[in-house]
Amino acid sequence: MPTYHIEMMEGRTIEQKKKLVAEITRVSVEVLGGLPESVDILITDVKRENWSTGGVLWSERS
Amino acid sequence: MPTYHIEMMEGRTIEQKKKLVAEITRVSVEVLGGLPESVDILITDVKRENWSTGGVLWSERS
Amino acid sequence: MPTYHIEMMEGRTIEQKKKLVAEITRVSVEVLGGLPESVDILITDVKRENWSTGGVLWSERS
């Protein structure tokens, strides 16, 4: 039943997403218990113009 | 003032969204009180490649 | 699989929460289809000192 939300910069491949959710689900079950089927993971691909660190959008960095 | 966020798989029609927000607003006012105008609902259409259950992305299921 | 997050001011009773989640689950299944078991709802009770509208915390309103 644990629910994971992952916000990451856009551009990751499906292969990376597949591996990431498989590994996080495995780790979650290992540490918290429960069944894999009860682990939901939602990914948000964030555009560089929508993420700022230190007051500067990542789309503005060179 | 209650604020609802709904995450659902992409592909729902505008008609479904219209009906869903109307019904949820009605139910919210009925149970919690307050005015309909104070109920905000935000929908996120999640791509199948961005939602995993049981360690497998929904885009990978047949 | 739709997931609902509800943010509401603290102070609602368990009876209100029970009714609200039952009704939202019913409405969700009616409009979007799927099984009730696939509908998750998470409630956040927000303290009045943590919610601002118009630049003023609700704890500061008389």
Place this chain on the structure above:
Amino acid sequence: MPTYHIEMMEGRTIEQKKKLVAEITRVSVEVLGGLPESVDILITDVKRENWSTGGVLWSERS
């Protein structure tokens, strides 16, 4: 380390986003302390068909 999420109707320009994140970062450091580099801000551009107030989607308003 404070993390800000901003949900706003789609259609804002990059110039508005640049100014908004710069100002919020400045205000955050001024009030909470810490370094600008520790302030992250994530923006979500919400489509009018995905935001409802008072039970009506903003895409349905004239």
Place this chain on the structure above:
Amino acid sequence: MPTYHIEMMEGRTIEQKKKLVAEITRVSVEVLGGLPESVDILITDVKRENWSTGGVLWSERS
């Protein structure tokens, strides 16, 4: 209508929160337009045992 969520380490005073929401509302209206009344801000006070950076909970740092 823009909605802000702020996640910050627990321990901030009401005075800091009051100033922060007033300033963010002012900046939001200045940059995005709209009325102050349409700006909602929700704060989450995060416990040090619930925030990790670099794989270490902040409650474990000396």
Place this chain on the structure above:
Amino acid sequence: MPTYHIEMMEGRTIEQKKKLVAEITRVSVEVLGGLPESVDILITDVKRENWSTGGVLWSERS
């Protein structure tokens, strides 16, 4: 820079949280690249009266 939010039922120990954030950070760096220091994880402990599956609060299940 990826940011993880984990919602899980209340009651987990600090030891479980320590292990979980260490493992998720390791997996994240392994799959997505970047430095461990850029991985933030925020945990929300959800009360059983605030989580519903299938229209029933977990506090109401026996």
